[in-house]
Amino acid sequence: MNNSNRRIISRRSRPAKEPLSRELIVKTAHELLKEQGIEGMSMRKVAKALDTGPASLYVYVNNFQELSAYVLDYGLGQMVYPDSADSTWKEQLFDILHTYFLLLFEKPGLAEISLSTIPQGTNFLQLTEHILAALHEGGIKSTSAAWGVDLLLLYVSSVAYEKVSWKKHDSSQISDIKKTFDDADKTRFPFIHRVKEEMFAGDTVSMERFRWGIDVILYGIQKEIN
Template identity: 60%
Template sequence: MNNSNRTVISRRSRPAKEPLSKDLIVKTALELLKNEGSSGLSMRKIAKALDTGPSSLYVYVTNLQELSAYVLDYGLDKVVLPDAQDGSWKTNLFDALNSYLTVLYESPGIAELALTTIPVGSHSLALMEYILGRLHEGGIRSTSAAWGVDLLLLYATSVAFEQASRDQKGTTLNTILTSYESLDVMRYPMIANLRDELLSSGERFRWGLEVILQGILQRQD
């Protein structure tokens, strides 16, 4: 029996999907990473978000590890590298690392990727090249520069990951302060005496960079 009142929805009336591509996969993966953390970075979830099957993603990326490297690099495109012609080499070095720290902190999940993924993309390489260039200006070369850039990036990444993790879990310094205030002063005299300093922030990040840099300068190989 014919139903003349039935509405027929044509597939042609649906919004056209953006053609699948590596860029689209990476952008989608980054959004999932921001919204769900590391658990969102799975081929199954990415495929679902793109309304496709996981197998179709492997046309563009070899595996999840390769995709993670692309996502990390895409997330680092906001890192600001100061003009090397302006300011001192050390100021530019610290400003670049501070920008890197900020980008990782403001993009939940990226810091964790930076700790677990080998950086191979253009933005990652540009950052490394920039840091090596500033170390070279400061007279740091060869092995000291190669190992130094790794140490500086690891420090910045660890700080960003720690801060981002605390924010995601709702852990504040007040929690730590409360713990310190209830300490047995006789058993932990040093912690009790330096309680305020242990919890202070201020220029702590740059102080750490300075300590690392001075160590590199003292151990030229």
């Protein structure tokens, strides 16, 4: 039966899609990561958001690991580096690492992929350059500085991911974990009993425990390699 009231919409009347590019793919994946976490950043979901097929993405990125590397670097582009020119090299370094931590903590998906991905791009190079500059000012030798960057970034990523994970869970679960230590039999676990309060101390606004971890790593970095 003919329907004279039927409206035919031409495909040409649709808004033109932005041409597919690596930059668009990375930006889209980053948005999905913010909204849905790492699960939302699959090649299939990114392709769907771009109204294309997964195979089209492989023209611009080799695999999911490479996409993650570009997405992490894209996220690092949002870092605002602190102005701590009048501070000691250790304070400069702490400020940089703390800024990196806050970025990962405020954008949970970045914290997750930072543990398994080496970013690709100038934003990661800029972060590395800032850290190396602070270590150089502290008189750290080349090899120790180069290896130290890896340790420092891994430490910050792991702390950020831990905090993100704890934030996701009900606070009662954290209380249960603490109670497990509090209730540990002091005869069977005398050393745990001795430090059970300290086990969960230092995670305050002052970031005392976070800073202590950086100081411990720096103590090792400052030792010369034979």
